[in-house]
Amino acid sequence: MANPNQLFLLADHIKLSLLERQRAQSLEIGGDSNDGHISRSLDQFKDGLTTLENELKRLQEAGDEDGALNISDSLPGLQKQYGDLTSQFHGFSSPSTTDTLTHPNDPSLNADFEHAAQKPSASNSSLRPKTGRTVSKTVRFSDNPSSALPSPDLEAQLFGSRYRDNPDDTMGYRDEANGMNNVQIHAYHQQVLDEQDEQLDRLGASIARQRELSMQIGDELDDQVAMLDDVDGAVDRHQGRLDRAKRQVNRITRAASESKQMIAIIILIIVLVLLIAILK
Helix, strand or coil: CCCHHHHHHHHHHHHHHHHHHHHHHHCCCCCHHHHHHHHHHHHHHHHHHHHHHHHHHHHHHHCCHHHHHHHHHHHHHHHHHHHHHHHHHCCCCCHHHHHHHHCCCCHHHHHHHHHHHCCCCHHHCCCCCCCCCCCCCCCCCCCCHHHHCCCHHHHHHHHCCCCCCCCCCCCCHHHHHCCCCHHHHHHHHHHHHHHHHHHHHHHHHHHHHHHHHHHHHHHHHHHHHHHHHHHHHHHHHHHHHHHHHHHHHHHHHHHHHHHHHHHHHHHHHHHHHHHHHHHC
């Protein structure tokens, strides 16, 4: 992220996150849930500043004055904002850091910053009851669980459709158990567990067969590797024999060529002697 505009937008994003964090803390509903996100954003901001500094050095070395001037104008402000936002994140507040936090770089975000910076009213400053009374909670048990279930329409509005492993199966566990008493529910639950155990047993047997098959494949591969090693050794031996035979053929060819030359020389000497004898 070597673009100053992108870093300014990132700074505004971090400011809004810090303002929302302060608002949540003032409402006593816990604002630390976004600390990891803010920390990662600050690290990204720091990496962007490092990249921007390296880009500035590169442009200065390349002689690009316009690009270097654009970065050098924005870099000090970005560095100051990073320092102020880091201080705010770690709880070190000052008028300078507060001013940086409440003023966006993009004017179009003024409304969002004003809303995030609003202090909660006294009536909403705490979500906990002010009185010292403790509200007692009671839990009622019923022999007929179906009477306490919410209506299907309300449940569909709140939670949507129920999840099923098999979408074609229109009857779920709750649908099957609807209208049963406790003994029937227990028996049905035991039946479901027995079916799951049977499926797990079949799955275990299938995995055992797959393991045995994979071991057999591994043994066969080891045998094939040994056979390939034997073939490779035989090929090397035959290649050595062929090389030796080739060298012997070459020696015989050279010897035959030399003997032919010697015979031709002897014949020429005899012809020369005969010619000398005849001419005399």
